[in-house]
Amino acid sequence: MTFFGLFLLFFKIGVFTFGGGYAMIPLFFDELVTGRGLLTQPEFANLLSLAQMTPGPVGMNAATYAGFRQLGVWGAVAGTLGVMAPSLTLVLLVGIFMNRFQTNTYVRAVLDGIRPGTIGLVAAAVIFFAESSILRAPLQSLWTGEGKFGISLFGAAAFCFTFMVSKYLKWNILWIFLVTGSVGAALGYWGLI
């Protein structure tokens, strides 16, 4: 991939992102994993996990990281600029014509459709992530019979743990990663997963 190619790729992702970080995941997945085969599914999940752990917006981190993996520092520049460009052009225009934009009936109707649609995107992101953590094979293997379907016990346990401590105890995301990450590292080191 060239610098300009990466820029365009992430520009496209930026243009179709509504509702922020998690809703971008299926877009990233289409472009980087299924579309161009730039990354494997576990690599993709690692990328997004790292993007969550580092400071700054998840979408931008993911673009920077994916760009770096392709072309080094220049790739990171292309990814970052590409994913920011829609905000700097489209959003700036909207900001300038703010009042007319917000009261337009058609703009509101389009958004009334897209907003619930982004929930579908976030829900689909749960499946993509589950396929590279809790599940041992893509969900489709249940009905296509390709690949052996199974569940990772450790993955499922870490999922339940995170769900509980995040929802009920309001644990900080970094503590959660510290616990699940170090238990995973220990189990992996002793060959238990």
Add this chain to the structure above:
Amino acid sequence: MKQFQRLWPLCWEFGKISAVTVGGGVAMIPLIEEAFVDKRKFLSEEEMLDVVAVTQSVPGIIAVNMAVLTGYRAAGIAGAFAAAAGAAVPPFAAIVLVAAFFAGLGGNRAVDGMFLGVRSAVTALIFLAAIKLYRQTIKTKFSFLVAVTAFVLLGIFRVDAVSVILGAGVVGVVWMLLCRRKQKESGGGQ
């Protein structure tokens, strides 16, 4: 010039905010308010509410959108670019360091185990985010149907995300036109 003097504060404050927000997006709102409404008084409370409302209804990364709009309101187009640059630098530096470090770590069993743990945790966090969004957004049968259809198309049939988003926008317009027609018909009968 007043606007010119605001460029560096915009860049610096957004850099700080972006460096301390992990997870991104909406978590930045209170920090932006504190920096630009309370402390520096670049924006009024009302302008800030406008910025938040618009960032949710335009494409792009929420954090960058907020930087662009806040910067624009405070100091025009140059302000928008200054704020966006500030927001971009800390995550960029962090990621390049992390990426350079992790590039040589593939295939190690302990590292693979660590990532499996973190990935499972992220799955749960996204799941929680989906539930929260669902509660906030799904208020009508129409929005419920759109959300479920989008999910099935993406998650089960693996339709590409761009088509689903464009489709959802078109469905929104069609629905609006249908509602309008119905209103007219019932209005005409009276």
